[in-house]
Amino acid sequence: MAAMTRIFKPQFSSIFKRSLSTSTVTEDVNKARCFQWVFLGCPGVGKGTYASKLSNLLGVPHIATGDLVRHELSTSGPLSSQLEVINQGKLVSDEIIFNLLSKRLEDGESRGESGFILDGFPRTIRQAEILDSVTEIDLVVNLKLREDVLIEKCLGRRTCSECGKGFNVASINVKAKNGLPAMIMPPLPPPPNCASKLISRADDTESVVKERLRVYKEKSQPVEDYYRKQGKLMEFDLPGGIPESWPKLLEALNLDDYNHKKSAVA
Incomplete structure (x- = not known):
């Protein structure tokens, strides 16, 4: 725990301060880039996708604990033998997650990073309480999507074994039912050079996905x-795929004007 305390320094100042309804966010972005945001949501909802896009827009690092775990597994690092539970849809222990996250933040600090967008952490009340004890989170974005769509999305996820980019082969077109909205999400196909190199994640099977959703409801929804x-x-119901959801998310965050200005400069 000492490592976490050392990494989360007061220099990561809060600039958001719950002013979602004001127009000062764009001004704050231009003054400093010390956002400390968390993305919550069920497995497969798109936390990584939207956190990554915001990371690029705001110039702060996107840190996905799921990626840290999978990297440790792929490199057969010292903790890899304790991480096999992820392939069964179970949560990794707090201690391991803290170790991986602390190392990532320490590496980032040495590169001059400030601020972060956390994706996949915290997942339990205990993790949230410990995170609060060492730093101040400015905003928590909770992405929401109907469960049947979540399952289809997870089963359609693919990764290029060569370049590591993610795609989705699922073509989702579900009807409205039981008060849930209709949802259309076209596939996100790979370019020709990646098409023959696609692989599925070991934990993207229907039984594991359903177990992950069950665990999330039990452990993470209290967060x-x-x-x-x-x-x-801030709750955000995804209205559809990326083309439809991204501009609406920026609008909800009062970042749509900033996005337009940045695009114009580029």
């Missing part, structure tokens, strides 16, 4: 209530 009580939670 939503934890941040809701702090007034830091």
Whole structure:
């Protein structure tokens, strides 16, 4: 735990301060890039996709604990033998996650990084409480999507074994039912040079995906209530795929004007 305390320094100042309804966010972005944001949501909802896009827009690192775990597994690192539970849809222990995250933040600090967008952490109340004890989270974005669509998305995920980029071969077109909205999400196909090199994640099977969703509801949904009580939670229902959802998310974050200005400069 000492390592976590050392890495999360006060220099990561809060600049958002729950001002979602104001127009000062764009001004703050231009003044400093010390965002400390968390992305929550069920497995497969798209946390990594949207966190990564915001990371590129705001110039702060996107840190996905799931990627840290999979990297450790792929390199057969010292913790890899303790990480096999991820392929069964179970949560990795807090201690291991803290070790991986602390190392990532330490490496980033040595490269001059400040701020972060966390994806996949915290997943339990205990993790959230420990995170609060060492730093201040400015905003928690909770992405939401109907469960049947989540399952289809997870089963359609593919990764290029050569370049490492992610794609999705699922063509989702579900009807409205039981008060849930209709949802259309076209596939995100790979370019020709990646098409023959696609692989599926070991944990993207229907049984494992359903287990991950069950575990999330049991362990992680209380985290939503934890941040809701702090007034830091912003709920966002994804209306569709990336082309439809991305501009609406920027609007919800009051970053749409900033995005337009940055695009114009580029």
